[in-house]
Amino acid sequence: MAYVYDVHCHIQQSPESFDVLDSSAPGVLYCPQGTNYMDWASVAELKDRFxxxxxxxxxxxxxxIEQVVSGEIxxxxxxxxxxxxxxxxxxxGECGLDKAxxxxxxNKQYPFEPQLALLKQQLTLxxxxDVPASLHCVKAYPELYSIIKSGTQALPPRIMLHSYSGSPDMLSQMFFKDELAQRMYVSFSAAINGRNLDKTRACIKAVPLDKLLVESDLDDARHTVEALDTVICLVADTHGMSVADTKVMLARNSQAFLGK
Known part of the structure; x- marks a missing residue:
């Protein structure tokens, strides 16, 4: 049986759901993402417990970003x-850019220029x-591409675009072109990408098979297994593969991305 990797979730936010990790889905490995400095300890505690x-x-x-600028962080x-x-x-993870x-x-958009500086600092780190990065990106793919293709920005060995919301063309024309293609991975979730299945299928097809990943992007472990099954079946159906073979492929990809 292949492990299922939830390569991007936030289950540290729901301690009441942790019993699920004790009792269910022994084949699921979770990658909880700290996001805001205040939840880093919760992620570390979850790692220590499981x-x-x-x-x-x-x-x-x-x-x-505003808490960073103000010094609250x-x-x-x-x-x-x-x-x-x-x-x-x-x-x-999780870091990135958001223009929406x-x-x-x-009710104001988060300031964008400080976001750029913050992302660059974290990519350098x-x-x-020598660790991979999970990136959030909403309506800022050209700006993200500019950073990671600049030639002056130090980059992680592997970069994942989580719950990818851009177009299929961006994948083939920017992120999976030339030497950058070796570094890139793309993850899909039912929670975000299930909103437009036709677009998601097109995006899945635009990602090389060995660079596909899946995630729940959920904060409650009690719902992650069902969410992962949904997106795994979507990947399998899109590529005409069996679910079993898809799980093996995704596990192999996850291990390659994480380097673990």
């Missing part, structure tokens, strides 16, 4: 991030630590 089922990730999400965050990733054998989301308190 060392055989958790590959932790720590990062600063663009939705928290302390200036020592980069040092702490490096220490957590190293100490817990983790990866970088708004601060619910002000992942490069130094």
């Amino acid at each position: 060392p055989d089922k958790i590959v932790p990730a720590f990062g600063l999400h663009p939705w928290f 302390p200036g020592s965050w980069a040092t702490e991030l490096k220490d957590l990733i190293t100490r817990h054998n983790g990866t970088l 989301a708004r601060n619910p308190a002000t 992942a490069h130094e630590l």
Whole structure:
């Protein structure tokens, strides 16, 4: 039986669901993503509690850029991030760019220029630590591409676009072209990508088979198995593969991405 990797989730946010990890789906490995500095400890605690089922990730999400700029998130965050990733054998995530989301308190979009600086700093850190990165990107794919194709930005060994929301053409014309293609992975979730199945099928087809990943992107472990099954079946159906063979392929891809 192939393991199923949930390469991007937030189950650290729902401690009431942790009993599921004790009792169900022994073949599922979870990659919970720290996002906001305040939840990094929860991700680390989850790894300590379930060392055989958790590959932790720590990062600063663009939705928290204002706390970085204001100093609410302390200036020592980069040092702490490096220490957590190293100490817990983790990866970088979730970080990235977002030109659509708004601060619910002000109804204003999150400032974009500081997002760029924050992402570049975290990509450099992942490069130094030689760990992969899980990236959030909404309506900012050209800007993301500009960063990772600049030739001046230090990059992680592997980069995953999580719950990919761009077009199929962007994948083939930008991210899976030339030398960048060796570094890139793309993940899909039922929660996000299930909203437009025709587009998602086209995107799945645009990703090389050995660079496909799946995730739940959920914060409650009680619902992850069903969510993963849904997206795995979508990948299998799109490529005319059996579910069993698809699980083997995805497990192999996940191991290659994580380097574990």
